[in-house]
Amino acid sequence: MRERAKDPDRHARRMEAKQQIMQERIARAQKEQGVLLVLTGSGKGKSSSGFGMVARALGHDMKVGIVQFIKGAFSTGEDAFFRKLPNVDYHVMGEGYTWDTQNRERDVAAAEDAWNIAAGMLKDDSYDMVLLDELNIALKYEYIDLDRVLDDLQARPEMQHVVVTGRHAPEELIELADTVTEMKVVKHAFKDLGVKAQKGVEL
């Protein structure tokens, strides 16, 4: 109070500066743009979360592209569910073939084919959201060139949302991402209790 009495402009200046900061904050908050989300970590829920975001987007009548880079050992159910829907383009890497780590060349070729499909979606602004499920695994195995992935993600339409899932997200992807969540295991029924992996719930 005393200080302000000494310098009556001080309060006004401070208020003006504050107002400017607030305006900048509001301007930033108004910035609408596509968001790159990365869901990583070893806990359960990464892919489910990606598919939940797809459902939410569909609830807003958005068009969604999905590329699954690793097909689980058992049918995941999302597949059965989302394929039937309009507004969804669904591609599974190397469909009709099983992974064969003995044959790296074939895996790389399948991963590259899948990335070409993803890259097509990332160039097409009719897709409001693109889910790249388990992409991180394909990157971890170096089946796809990371620089190409980062370039294609960065060059995508401004309003397009992208969700990338899978453990071991590379550091460069985390840097590029807007939002990153790490799923951590607190408890795991399958490992801790020997409960069998079941349809409907991936343990």
Place this chain on the structure above:
Amino acid sequence: MRERAKDPDRHARRMEAKQQIMQERIARAQKEQGVLLVLTGSGKGKSSSGFGMVARALGHDMKVGIVQFIKGAFSTGEDAFFRKLPNVDYHVMGEGYTWDTQNRERDVAAAEDAWNIAAGMLKDDSYDMVLLDELNIALKYEYIDLDRVLDDLQARPEMQHVVVTGRHAPEELIELADTVTEMKVVKHAFKDLGVKAQKGVEL
């Protein structure tokens, strides 16, 4: 090699013990039962993950009950999406009214009503999965009695899966759960970059 030569039964005994361990493991892994999953932590993706699990269950032609304990400030999209589907019973707590922390009594009444609906699902084995979205928040505010919740969860049909979401999962619920994932914030576009919360993606 030398040791085995000294005691020819040793290898056989070891193999027998190993086989027994394997059989026990297989028996444990065969144990089919409903699973209680808790998705907590402050990172994004908890509810999305729950809804993704719902989609997966629907892909397996399961019947799903959903009770949303906190309705977001903006339409979440899951709502619009899942309500339309057959095999889904969807209830939102205190629908048509907004939260009013000034009126605790009214919030408690709404939460209790919602729990009664959830409890009905937890007694009905025609529901293969029940999603209790943001239940942890209602528990955190002590809008619902935790002991009642734990009792109802424990008494549910053996094969029924339950997914509970929300930050601040109480310790007792974590103890009861089979699988618990904590979502951790690594990066958050809304906070870090001032990107506005957008339809289709909850930042």
